[in-house]
Amino acid sequence: MAVASLIHQYQIFCYSNPKPHFHSSIKTRTTQWCLNTIPNSSTAHKIARFSFICCTSSSPPPDTASQTPESCVNSGLSLFSKGRVREALIQFDTALSLNPNTMEAQAALYNKACCHAYRGEGKLAAECLRTALKDYNLKFGTILNDPDLASFRALPEFKELQEEARLGGEDIGDSFRRDLKLISEVQAPFRGIRRFFYIAFAAAAGISTFFTLPRLLRAIQGGEGAPDLLETAGNGAVNIGGIVILVALFLWDNKKEEEQLAQISRDETLSRLPLRLSTNRVVELVQLRDTARPVILAGKRETVFMAMQKAERFRTELLRRGVLLIPVIWGEVEAAPVEKKGFGGSAKAAAALPSIGDDFEKRAQSITTKSKLQAEIRFKAEAVSPAEWERWIKDQQKSEGVTPGEDVYIILRLDGRVRRSGKGMPDWQQIIQELPAMDNLLSKLEK
Numbered sequence: 001m002a003v004a005s006l007i008h009q010y011q012i013f014c015y016s017n018p019k020p021h022f023h024s025s026i027k028t029r030t031t032q033w034c035l036n037t038i039p040n041s042s043t044a045h046k047i048a049r050f051s052f053i054c055c056t057s058s059s060p061p062p063d064t065a066s067q068t069p070e071s072c073v074n075s076g077l078s079l080f081s082k083g084r085v086r087e088a089l090i091q092f093d094t095a096l097s098l099n100p101n102t103m104e105a106q107a108a109l110y111n112k113a114c115c116h117a118y119r120g121e122g123k124l125a126a127e128c129l130r131t132a133l134k135d136y137n138l139k140f141g142t143i144l145n146d147p148d149l150a151s152f153r154a155l156p157e158f159k160e161l162q163e164e165a166r167l168g169g170e171d172i173g174d175s176f177r178r179d180l181k182l183i184s185e186v187q188a189p190f191r192g193i194r195r196f197f198y199i200a201f202a203a204a205a206g207i208s209t210f211f212t213l214p215r216l217l218r219a220i221q222g223g224e225g226a227p228d229l230l231e232t233a234g235n236g237a238v239n240i241g242g243i244v245i246l247v248a249l250f251l252w253d254n255k256k257e258e259e260q261l262a263q264i265s266r267d268e269t270l271s272r273l274p275l276r277l278s279t280n281r282v283v284e285l286v287q288l289r290d291t292a293r294p295v296i297l298a299g300k301r302e303t304v305f306m307a308m309q310k311a312e313r314f315r316t317e318l319l320r321r322g323v324l325l326i327p328v329i330w331g332e333v334e335a336a337p338v339e340k341k342g343f344g345g346s347a348k349a350a351a352a353l354p355s356i357g358d359d360f361e362k363r364a365q366s367i368t369t370k371s372k373l374q375a376e377i378r379f380k381a382e383a384v385s386p387a388e389w390e391r392w393i394k395d396q397q398k399s400e401g402v403t404p405g406e407d408v409y410i411i412l413r414l415d416g417r418v419r420r421s422g423k424g425m426p427d428w429q430q431i432i433q434e435l436p437a438m439d440n441l442l443s444k445l446e447k
Contacts, residue, residue: 014185059176060137075106089115117149122157125149129161135178140165141178144272152388153269159395166265171251174402180261191253198253202246203373209239262399269392272417274385275326278378281305289416293321294381297425298328298393299407307409307425308380314428321435323416324444325380328389330405396421414446 074089092115095108113128132138140162144147168177187190212235219229230340271286288294295302304327306417311318311325383389394404402408410421411431436442 041379067094069095069098069104069108072098073104073111076108085115085118102136106138109136110138110142112447113152114148117152120151122152122155126157126161127150130164133165141179141268144268145275150274150385150388154385154391159391162265162269166261177261179289180264183264184257186259187264188257191257194253195250198246198250199409202243202250202327205239205242205246208235209243212236212239252391254373266392266395266399267417270418273383273392275368276337276382276384278380282384285412286416288324288412291322292324292413293325293419294324295426295431296326296328296389296393296410297413298390298409299425301329301332302408303425304329308316310425311379311428314432318428319379320437321432322438323379323431323435326383326389328383328386328393330390332386332390414443 072091072095076088076095079085079091080088089112092108094110096112100108108129109132111322113125113132114200116122116125116128128226129138129143133140143158143161144153165176166180213234215227216229216232217238219227219232234293271284273285274282275285285294290402297307308325309329393410396410397408399406401422407424408421409424409426411419411426413419
């Protein structure tokens, strides 16, 4: 569950059911302060102190005249932490009806979306998040980072919401698209320059064509002093041909940019997928950057099991290259028993989730923490929230022109991007020849 905190932009903390916890899910650049919390710059993370207003069946309802949006949000969080989701929804709706400010409205909508996700109401959750993104400056990265919304991210409604956010527009806002464009400009720094020259040369050819047309008419009419017809027609043809080519190049560049933005969006989703290490610690894939080369094996149980057995023969060499196997079984999410509806993994996974997010990313920069994480990485990891993994793999298959649901493998680079993928299961000997050892110079350049 999440509650907005008032910062220079904003910060969101989350509660998980059944045991509440809160964690930072987006990065901030300024001092953070929360509802009912006084800023304290001496601490790295400010923990909110909530004034809860609890309602029980034995006590009379609170006086609506004394309610504020803040108190309703806090009351909703308290009710949700006790499993009273329907009553929590009423509190969040009440907060939205009391003329809240931007941060209070954002908190109410986001928490309301979490409640709907818990109840399996994907469409209602998507509508709340869409409103928060459009009108109340919610960052799409918050939705990607929050483990409490893991079940929502596995639904088709999330894919639709993500696609809308990637395209931008009045219905959902342009913040996510702007972030994607910044990454795109880093990966393709000369695209803007190329577009400038496309437009400049097309404009020059258009102006030249504008002055050529009267000369062409005079050449067709003939008479004394008329320009040469073939020469004038040739000039006009060159200008028109140049405009057509330049417009085609401009449109092609735009198409490539949209494909790149879609790939960056998929890479961002991939980086937030959770997995459980051999030590039972739950981390996000982004936390393994520079320390492991994940190899995702997706397919039928028999096929994946056979590939894992073959990999055991080359275990030592694969470990020298930082390979971490992540098996994903098609349809396993339907076959697995459901421990709870919504909000991601089991209670054991939830207990490990506070390490996910901005707090961990800061600690992960230290050599000590990276060394500890590297020591925990073994040969195999378990995919947490298989539905999220399966949805991402099938989206990647569509982008590569592969029929969704086929057996595939995906090899990631040390920096977290997709190195290559293929149908079936990998040839481990070929992978050993292809991947350099972790202490090799090429591996250091890959980070």
